[in-house]
Amino acid sequence: MKRFVWLLALLMLLTGGALAENRDVFPVETEDQVFHSGMALVDGQLLLMRNDGLYAYTPGQPEAELVMPQDIAAMVNMEEETKRFDVLLADAGQVYAFDLMAGRLYPATVAEGQVTLGERIQLDLSDMVEEHDNFTFMSERPEEILLHNGQLYMLIRNYRDGSGASQLICFDLASGERTTFQTPHIAHIASYKDGKLLAVLFDAENGYDERTGKVRPAMLAVFDPESDTAADLGLLTDSEGADGLLGYDAEKDIIYTARHGKLYRRTAQDMTQDELVGYVPSNQFWGVVSGSIIALEDGVAVLTGNNLYIRDADPAKLPAHTLTIYGNYGDTAHRAAQSLMPEVPVLLRDREYFSSAQELGQALVSGENMIDVYFLDYSFIDVLNLMKKGYAHDLSGSQRLQEHVDKLYPMFKEAGMLDGKLLMVPVETSIGNTLTAFSSRFEQTGLTIPQTYAQLIELVAAWPDTYAEQYPDMKPLQANDYRQELMYLGLELYQNLRAYQGQELHYDDPLFRKMMAAMDQLDTRDLDQKVDYSSMEDIEAFFS
Numbered sequence: 001m002k003r004f005v006w007l008l009a010l011l012m013l014l015t016g017g018a019l020a021e022n023r024d025v026f027p028v029e030t031e032d033q034v035f036h037s038g039m040a041l042v043d044g045q046l047l048l049m050r051n052d053g054l055y056a057y058t059p060g061q062p063e064a065e066l067v068m069p070q071d072i073a074a075m076v077n078m079e080e081e082t083k084r085f086d087v088l089l090a091d092a093g094q095v096y097a098f099d100l101m102a103g104r105l106y107p108a109t110v111a112e113g114q115v116t117l118g119e120r121i122q123l124d125l126s127d128m129v130e131e132h133d134n135f136t137f138m139s140e141r142p143e144e145i146l147l148h149n150g151q152l153y154m155l156i157r158n159y160r161d162g163s164g165a166s167q168l169i170c171f172d173l174a175s176g177e178r179t180t181f182q183t184p185h186i187a188h189i190a191s192y193k194d195g196k197l198l199a200v201l202f203d204a205e206n207g208y209d210e211r212t213g214k215v216r217p218a219m220l221a222v223f224d225p226e227s228d229t230a231a232d233l234g235l236l237t238d239s240e241g242a243d244g245l246l247g248y249d250a251e252k253d254i255i256y257t258a259r260h261g262k263l264y265r266r267t268a269q270d271m272t273q274d275e276l277v278g279y280v281p282s283n284q285f286w287g288v289v290s291g292s293i294i295a296l297e298d299g300v301a302v303l304t305g306n307n308l309y310i311r312d313a314d315p316a317k318l319p320a321h322t323l324t325i326y327g328n329y330g331d332t333a334h335r336a337a338q339s340l341m342p343e344v345p346v347l348l349r350d351r352e353y354f355s356s357a358q359e360l361g362q363a364l365v366s367g368e369n370m371i372d373v374y375f376l377d378y379s380f381i382d383v384l385n386l387m388k389k390g391y392a393h394d395l396s397g398s399q400r401l402q403e404h405v406d407k408l409y410p411m412f413k414e415a416g417m418l419d420g421k422l423l424m425v426p427v428e429t430s431i432g433n434t435l436t437a438f439s440s441r442f443e444q445t446g447l448t449i450p451q452t453y454a455q456l457i458e459l460v461a462a463w464p465d466t467y468a469e470q471y472p473d474m475k476p477l478q479a480n481d482y483r484q485e486l487m488y489l490g491l492e493l494y495q496n497l498r499a500y501q502g503q504e505l506h507y508d509d510p511l512f513r514k515m516m517a518a519m520d521q522l523d524t525r526d527l528d529q530k531v532d533y534s535s536m537e538d539i540e541a542f543f544s
Contacts, residue, residue, distance in 0.1 A: 022278070025057055025064050025308040026050075028336040038087035038145070038290035039303045042095055042110045046294065046301055047088050048308060054088075056113045059296050059310060067113035083117045087290045089147035091191070096121075096152075096173075098145060100289070103129040103138045105152065123171050124178050128156065145290045148191045150174060151225070155189055165205075170225065181228050187242035190293070191250070192222060198255060199223040199230055202242035215240040220257070220266075237264060237274035245285055245302065247293025256293045256313070258285070258302055261347045263311055276318065278311040279345035280304065281330075281338050306335065322347050326354075327375030354381070364391050375427065378415065383424065392423035401425055435489075445471060453493055457486065457518045464526045475527065482524035490515045 026034075039048035046057045048064075057064035070084065083106065085097035097108040097117055103125040107118040128140040142154040143166075152171040157164050168181040168189065188200040202218040209216050217239040221230040236244070236257060244259030255266040263278035284305035285292070294301045299312040322345045328334070330348055338346050349371055354360040360381065363371075376383050386392060395401050402422060405413045416424035437449045445467065450456040463476045479485040494512050498505045 022312060022342060023310040024281070024339055024342065025310065028307070028332060028339050034306060036288050036303055036305060036308075037100065038089075038288060039294060039301065039308070040088040040090040040095070040291050041294050041296075041301075042088070042090050045113070046308070047110065047113075047115075048291075048303060049086055049088070054113075054115065057308065059299075059301070064308065065113070068115060083120075085115070085117065087145060088115065089145065089152075089290055091147040091149070094147070096147060098290075100138060100141055102136050121173065122176060123152075124176070127160070142289060144189055146189050146191065146197070148197065149195055153189060153197070155186060168223075179225075181225070183223060183228055183230050186223070186230075187218065188244070188246040189223070190246040190248050192248055193250065193253070195225070197223040197225065198246055198248055200236070200242055200244070200246055200257075201230060201232075204242070207241055218242045218244075220255070233266070234272035238262065243285055245288070245292040245304070247295065247300065249295030249300070251295070254295070256295070256300055258293065258304075261345070263300070263302065263313060265313060275315055277313040277315045278318070279322070279347070280309050280311070281335065281346055282306040282309075319343060319345060323373065324349055324371050325373045325375070326352060326371045327377075361386065361389065361391065376424075383415075384418070387418045387423045392418075394421045394423060395425065396420075396422045398422075441474060445474070453490055453515055454518060456489075457522065460486070460524065460527070461522055464523075468526065475529070477527075479527075480529055482527050483519065483522060486519045486522070487516070490519055 035051050037049045039046055041047075044058065046059070046064075048055050048057070049070075053066055053070040054068035055064040056067045084099055084101070085106065085108070086100040087098045088108065088110075089096045089098060095108045095110055097106045097115060098104070099106075103123075105121045105123055107121065109116045109118070125138075128138055128142075129136055130139045140156055140159065142156050144153075144155040146153040146155075150173050152173055154169050154171075156167050156169060158167045165184065166186050168183065168186050170179045170181070171177070172179075183199075185201045185203045186199050187202045187204075190198040192198045199221045200218050201221050202216075207216050208214075217235045218241060220233040220236055222233060223230045233255075236259070239259055244257055247256045248254070249256065253268045255271065257264045257266075257274065258280050261279055261281060262276055263280050264274040265277045266272070266274060280302050282304040287305045288303050292303050294303075296310070299310060299314075302309040302311060324347045326349045328348065330346075334346075338344075354363060360374075360376075376386075405416065405422060405425065408426060412426045412429070416422060416426060439449065442449050447459070447467075448455075450459055460476050460482060467474075477485060490512075494507075494509075494515060495505060
């Protein structure tokens with residue numbers, strides 16, 4: 001079945017100027033996947049690890065500089081004792097470097113952007129590091145690492161008991177003593193005052209609320225390592241689950257959190273209430289294990305899986321308008337476009353779902369969702385009905401959009417038109433099940449590639465008696481059950497034909513009866529291949 005996804009654009013008035021204090025440091029990568037592992041503030045410079053090495057960024061400068069190239073490694077050779085690192089950790093003037101691949105910690109010195117590693121500090125990570133054939137690697141990598149008051153904290157997942165529950169452990173760097181804390185459900189950690197930590201708590205096992213049909217919100221808390229207890233600071237605003245980032249400004253006593261494209265703060269006046277102070281165009285928060293939010297002299301630095309964002313974090317400078325999008329999770333092309341209009345924060349409503357045009361129409365009428373751009377799947381939503389009711393904005397006045405749709409196949413363009421007006425722009429199309437023909441095999445046998453369903457049926461019917469003995473290493477189809485495979489193929493082809501012809505779907509039709517009758521007459525017992533999926537030999541034989 002062909003599946004079309006369309007963009008339904010509603011009228012939106014965007015105003016406001018670009019904020020000079022805000023900056024997306026790196027250009028958007030449209031081809032290569034970007035990985036950030038951590039960030040530290042050292043002597044006024046932000047030092048962060050990317051795919052290709054260590055970058056230094058001085059706030060106020062136009063771009064970051066690659067100062068130490070380094071390849072990504074999966075394992076480290078034990079015999080070579082290669083010193084490398086993925087994360088820099090800084091606390092009270094002390095800098096350390098951690099190797100996420102081998103589980104090694106080093107004291108570090110930083111001069112002119114170059115990091116020099118000292119002698120390795122011995123930590124008991126034997127339950128998290130494995131050694132095979134002279135190579136060592138961390139089998140249980142920490143999700144977050146924090147250096148605070150001479151203690152190295154690691155947030156890990158306990159897979160040894162099969163639960164995968166989060167667990168906080170700590171190493172005293174002076175003595176090497178290891179402590180395992182018992183406070184459950186810790187999802188994120190950050191430094192805090194009085195020797196304590198900030199923590200985001202979320203019970204993933206009971207995180208889904210069946211009554212509301214949504215994931216429960218996470219809790220912000222203060223964790224006391226001395227007593228191994230957590231004191232709640234209230235639920236996080238607009239949170240579903242623990243996705244997000246956490247940081248603390250010790251000088252100004254401000255807690256920062258980021259989630260769903262928004263940056264929040266809590267001040268000393270009320271540490272239980274979130275205040276929106278900025279926007280971060282990213283929902284990719286995984287992978288950053290240290291220093292995700294760092295306070296600067298004027299604002300904050302936010303490191304996500306996509307980019308490094310500098311934000312002034314001033315609620316008085318928030319833009320008057322945002323662009324809210326439904327039905328799309330964002331990709332590199334969208335982020336590239338977004339970087340060209342930094343004055344307009346783009347928010348993705350990726351936690352909502354409208355199951356019908358009626359449900360969507362009710363949301364549009366009520367205005368409670370405040371959505372500006374809709375990505376709608378034509379196979380699930382009656383988009384034509386929405387257009388007829390006047391919900392879509394007329395895009396015909398845009399020369400660039402009109403030129404774009406004029407280049408498309410007529411069937412695509414027409415689906416976005418109504419009464420000569422352009423109301424939708426096609427942005428994605430996909431094809432359902434397809435069959436791939438190996439032309440070299442057909443040339444070898446002298447057979448013609450089937451062009452119709454009937455011709456495919458004829459080939460399958462003739463194979464056992466006519467071709468099987470001559471070509472014992474070949475099969476007409478790669479299928480366990482030929483009749484079932486051909487039945488579903490016939491159903492899909494017929495459904496697509498009726499949709500293409502604009503006819504109502506029903507199966508009391510001579511053509512469909514003829515297709516199913518031809519399939520039903522097949523005897524494929526000699527062709528059906530029984531596969532034991534517990535046997536690698538059977539699996540390899542089937543797919544070879």
